[in-house]
Amino acid sequence: MDPVTDPIAEAHRQWSARWPEHADRMAAVTSVMRAQQLLLGRIEAALKPFGLTFAAYEALRLLAFTRTGTLPMGKMGVRLMVHPASVTNVVGRLEQRGLARRAPSPDDRRVVLATITPAGRELAERATAALHEDGFGLADLTAEQAAAVTGALRAVRVSAGDLPD
Amino acid sequence: MDPVTDPIAEAHRQWSARWPEHADRMAAVTSVMRAQQLLLGRIEAALKPFGLTFAAYEALRLLAFTRTGTLPMGKMGVRLMVHPASVTNVVGRLEQRGLARRAPSPDDRRVVLATITPAGRELAERATAALHEDGFGLADLTAEQAAAVTGALRAVRVSAGDLPD
Numbered sequence: 031m032d033p034v035t036d037p038i039a040e041a042h043r044q045w046s047a048r049w050p051e052h053a054d055r056m057a058a059v060t061s062v063m064r065a066q067q068l069l070l071g072r073i074e075a076a077l078k079p080f081g082l083t084f085a086a087y088e089a090l091r092l093l094a095f096t097r098t099g100t101l102p103m104g105k106m107g108v109r110l111m112v113h114p115a116s117v118t119n120v121v122g123r124l125e126q127r128g129l130a131r132r133a134p135s136p137d138d139r140r141v142v143l144a145t146i147t148p149a150g151r152e153l154a155e156r157a158t159a160a161l162h163e164d165g166f167g168l169a170d171l172t173a174e175q176a177a178a179v180t181g182a183l184r185a186v187r188v189s190a191g192d193l194p195d
Numbered sequence: 196m197d198p199v200t201d202p203i204a205e206a207h208r209q210w211s212a213r214w215p216e217h218a219d220r221m222a223a224v225t226s227v228m229r230a231q232q233l234l235l236g237r238i239e240a241a242l243k244p245f246g247l248t249f250a251a252y253e254a255l256r257l258l259a260f261t262r263t264g265t266l267p268m269g270k271m272g273v274r275l276m277v278h279p280a281s282v283t284n285v286v287g288r289l290e291q292r293g294l295a296r297r298a299p300s301p302d303d304r305r306v307v308l309a310t311i312t313p314a315g316r317e318l319a320e321r322a323t324a325a326l327h328e329d330g331f332g333l334a335d336l337t338a339e340q341a342a343a344v345t346g347a348l349r350a351v352r353v354s355a356g357d358l359p360d
Contacts, residue, residue, distance in 0.1 A: 035358060035359060036358055037273070037274045037275070037276055038345070040274070042345075044260050049323075049327060051338075052326075052327045052330075052331070054338040054341035054342050054345070055330055055331040055333045055336065055338075055341045056326075056331055057341070057342075057345045058331070058333060058336070058341040058342070058344040058345050059234055059238065059331040059332065059333065061344060061345045061348040061349070061352070062227065062230050062231050062234055062344065062348065063231060063234070063235070063249070064276055064348075064352060064357065065227050065231075065348045065351045065352060065355075066227050066228060066230075066231035067276075068351070068352065068355040068357055069224055069227055069228070069351065069355065070228070072355060073224065084228070095209050108202070109202050109205070110202070111202055111229055111232075158214075161217075161221075162214060162217045165217075165220055166217070166220040166221055166223070166224040167224065167354075167355060168220045168223060168224065168351060168354050168355075169354065170353070170354035171220065171223070171350055171351065171354050173216075173219040173220075175347070175350045176219035176220045176222070176223040177219050177222075177223070178343075178346075178347040178350075179223040179226060179227065179347045179348065179350070179351060180203070180207075180219070180222045180223050180226045181343075181347075182340070182343040182344045182346075182347040182348075183226040183227065183229075183230045183344065183347075184226070185336055185340045185343075185344070186230045186233070186234065186333060186336065186344060187226070187229060187230060187233065188335070189332075189333050189334065189335035189336050190230075190233040190234065190237060190332060190333075192229065192233055193200060193201055194200060
């Protein structure tokens, strides 16, 4: 790697000269930050024509996958790995656009259910097609390279307590 | 992977049933987003006692690495892989805290130079020690696992046009 063209390789070189035992972790963290920034930019550009952020798309997609189109908001938070307040925010904005609606559960009024509307399902399909068209910003990666990303980051998620070992 | 305990594995399963050719890329992108969220939380917690965001830490660290403690702001943007306006913002806040200062270049007054102060150098060293203590949020990873993350994400960066192939 040419240190002039790759700032992460250059940072790794700087770290290796001072704290060699920490250089690989520093480069890994910086790589995650940089990859996220690049991919989020690509994905939000692909979703912009649909007026969706990536978080809104994920919520819509999750509801579209269910048989009934309905999920408790709490369960959505777990599945989307986001804070309950973020789910409330995202689903609230989908509701304003007629893409989802919220109602208390008939079984337990403390539980709020989110349900995707037909317009929401239709938008989810079109947005998914656009992301596929764009290869999720990773069109040049082979399936094997993509699986290597998921595998390497699984160790990060285990280390951060996101998953059992 | 247990689909109940790993939402990304569950999403991969859903995708594979409908769009198998896109499942690996979807899981890779979602893994990057999730890993970034986890690591940023860990790192910003480690930096909080120093009043630094990760972006501010990176700017300070970059200046501390230079022999003279000075860099043109434009070069900082390239090295930190951020927009010039972000560099202005971050260095402005470092300046308010007496950690850096800005001045026009004596050679070309259109160029603004940022210089780290002794207080800035001292804080950079202490913050770096805290990040090392925390293993950059990746203490459980071996050096090999960390290098695998960097390697797998290099393909992502090449695909996104961040690096030459």
